[in-house]
Amino acid sequence: MKRWLIWLPFLLFAGILWLVASEMLSPEERVVRSRLIDKPVPTFALDGIVPGKPGVSSTDFGSGEPRLLNVFASWCVPCIAEAPQLMALKRAGVRIDAIAIRDRPDAVRRFLARNGDPYATIGDDRTSRVQLSLGSSGVPETFLIDGRGRIVRQHIGDIRADEVADLVAAVRAAR
Amino acid sequence: MTRWLPILAPMLIATASPPAAHWANTQLPDARQEAQAKALMETLRCLVCQGQSIADSDADMAADMRALVRERIAGGERPDQIRAWLVERYGDYVSYDPSFSALTAPLWLAPILLLVLGIVVARLSFRRKRR
Numbered sequence: 001m002k003r004w005l006i007w008l009p010f011l012l013f014a015g016i017l018w019l020v021a022s023e024m025l026s027p028e029e030r031v032v033r034s035r036l037i038d039k040p041v042p043t044f045a046l047d048g049i050v051p052g053k054p055g056v057s058s059t060d061f062g063s064g065e066p067r068l069l070n071v072f073a074s075w076c077v078p079c080i081a082e083a084p085q086l087m088a089l090k091r092a093g094v095r096i097d098a099i100a101i102r103d104r105p106d107a108v109r110r111f112l113a114r115n116g117d118p119y120a121t122i123g124d125d126r127t128s129r130v131q132l133s134l135g136s137s138g139v140p141e142t143f144l145i146d147g148r149g150r151i152v153r154q155h156i157g158d159i160r161a162d163e164v165a166d167l168v169a170a171v172r173a174a175r
Numbered sequence: 176m177t178r179w180l181p182i183l184a185p186m187l188i189a190t191a192s193p194p195a196a197h198w199a200n201t202q203l204p205d206a207r208q209e210a211q212a213k214a215l216m217e218t219l220r221c222l223v224c225q226g227q228s229i230a231d232s233d234a235d236m237a238a239d240m241r242a243l244v245r246e247r248i249a250g251g252e253r254p255d256q257i258r259a260w261l262v263e264r265y266g267d268y269v270s271y272d273p274s275f276s277a278l279t280a281p282l283w284l285a286p287i288l289l290l291v292l293g294i295v296v297a298r299l300s301f302r303r304k305r306r
Contacts, residue, residue, distance in 0.1 A: 032222050035266050104193050127196040128239035135264035137222035
């Protein structure tokens with residue numbers, strides 16, 4: 001009995017070492033996911049940021065048509081990388097609404113002129129209020145909202161070219 | 176141009192973004208409310224810097240979260256309501272003051288358990304010495 005017990009502290013030490021080492025070798029995902037997946041879009045209403053394009057409001061969603069809600073900013077470098085993929089999604093018939101975070105009308109207009117304009121609407125979220133209410137923690141992020149106005153999926157970071165087909169399929173499935 | 180992009184990009188980012196929300200870096204006129212807001216801000220995690228509270232962080236998003244906290248406190252909301260609103264969206268991760276649940280129970284109970292264990296071990300070993 002006693003002979004066996006003498007190994008206990010060593011086993012405990014080895015166990016803790018294993019735990020720490022395994023966590024270090026495979027670090028936890030560093031992104032913060034929204035907890036609003038499978039929940040209705042929170043209530044909000046944003047004015048448009050560029051002339052001639054309407055703003056976004058939560059009442060726009062849930063009309064039977066699934067949509068993407070793209071959280072972007074003209075000052076966001078990965079958003080430029082994402083632009084061609086959003087254009088491809090638009091060409092595939094996906095409706096994309098957008099929220100511009102901490103942005104200015106002239107800067108957004110220049111961003112759209114340079115990178116293309118895939119957006120049906122763009123809301124002006126100057127103080128990140130709507131971004132926070134969506135549980136989004138950065139730009140770019142894209143929410144897929146189904147025909148009943150529920151958030152189905154959150155894509156964190158820029159959409160890559162090889163993710164477009166999957167996203168189109170997901171939008172079609174979210175009817 | 177492409178050679179200078181890594182150097183220019185942070186400058187472009189810094190100049191392009193509009194000024195922070197009014198209540199991000201301005202104290203509330205009511206000292207009691209400001210104290211409440213400050214205490215809450217110190218226990219909310221900055222989501223983009225991770226490891227700093229929103230009270231400590233210079234990140235734009237932390238500024239917007241501070242403005243949100245101050246506006247809601249000024250609007251008469253209780254700090255725990257605001258915390259709950261954020262936890263509902265970002266999970267317990269956003270709070271530095273974890274609530275007691277099945278998942279966080281070890282966090283709260285382990286120190287007590289270890290203390291009790293220490294007392295037991297100490298008593299046993301002292302008793303042995305006395306003999």
